[in-house]
Amino acid sequence: MNILALDSSGAVASVAVFCDGRIRGEYSLNHKLTHSQTIMPMMEEMCKRAEYDIAATDVIAVAAGPGSFTGLRIGAAAAKGMAFALGVKIMPVPTLEGLSYRFWGVPSLICPMMDARRSQVYSGIYRFEGGSLKTVREGEALALEEQLKRLKAAEGEVVFLGDGVDVHLDAIRNSLGDRCVIAPGHRRYQSAACIAQYAADKLTEGVPAVAAEDFAPEYLRRSQAEREREERLSGVNS
Numbered sequence: 001m002n003i004l005a006l007d008s009s010g011a012v013a014s015v016a017v018f019c020d021g022r023i024r025g026e027y028s029l030n031h032k033l034t035h036s037q038t039i040m041p042m043m044e045e046m047c048k049r050a051e052y053d054i055a056a057t058d059v060i061a062v063a064a065g066p067g068s069f070t071g072l073r074i075g076a077a078a079a080k081g082m083a084f085a086l087g088v089k090i091m092p093v094p095t096l097e098g099l100s101y102r103f104w105g106v107p108s109l110i111c112p113m114m115d116a117r118r119s120q121v122y123s124g125i126y127r128f129e130g131g132s133l134k135t136v137r138e139g140e141a142l143a144l145e146e147q148l149k150r151l152k153a154a155e156g157e158v159v160f161l162g163d164g165v166d167v168h169l170d171a172i173r174n175s176l177g178d179r180c181v182i183a184p185g186h187r188r189y190q191s192a193a194c195i196a197q198y199a200a201d202k203l204t205e206g207v208p209a210v211a212a213e214d215f216a217p218e219y220l221r222r223s224q225a226e227r228e229r230e231e232r233l234s235g236v237n238s
Contacts (some may be wrong), residue, residue, distance in 0.1 A: 002135070095139075096114070112124060121142065159183060160181065
């Protein structure tokens with residue numbers, strides 16, 4: 001099974017190739033360039049350095065959301081374009097579950113958290129049991145305080161990761177105290193290698209990939225521009 005994977009759901013642009021049962025290559029960049037400038041050149045360079053023939057790809061795996069609206073659209077367009085060109089299907093990977101794979105096998109609760117602005121986060125709660133990722137609480141867009149309240153009521157350590165940690169670090173520490181474990185920088189952000197491994201595991205379990213034309217990102221809520229427009233119209237009509 002050969003899988004090309006990409007994640008552009010957050011600030012990090014990341015691509016990876018999985019073949020022969022292992023990650024052969026990964027290329028990640030956390031810089032100011034937009035994902036539209038980086039994803040495809042990164043993919044081309046990684047395949048070249050890994051001596052990987054893109055035509056041998058069986059599935060395209062992509063972080064499917066939630067996350068940055070622009071980033072998700074760029075990732076979806078890239079994944080669908082490659083899938084159509086190669087005649088293969090797409091394995092959508094929920095962004096928060098893909099993030100949780102950064103701490104595969106850790107017995108603690110895992111709380112990936114992406115900043116959704118206005119004191120909200122995209123977040124879920126997960127744990128690994130028997131070598132599989134289990135969902136304790138589905139990923140959703142919610143107030144930071146609500147998620148922290150849930151975690152305070154739980155038991156044991158909680159591993160926090162994602163760009164929401166950067167924004168809400170003080171609130172997390174004040175709420176959970178010594179029960180919180182903050183992921184270090186090298187394991188805090190999105191990784192296409194995790195997206196690829198998640199996809200490989202799901203395919204092994206019999207979860208089917210989807211046709212390129214049927215794939216769409218999961219935004220969980222409307223874009224900021226759409227919400228601001230609604231607020232302006234509401235003000236005019238009131």
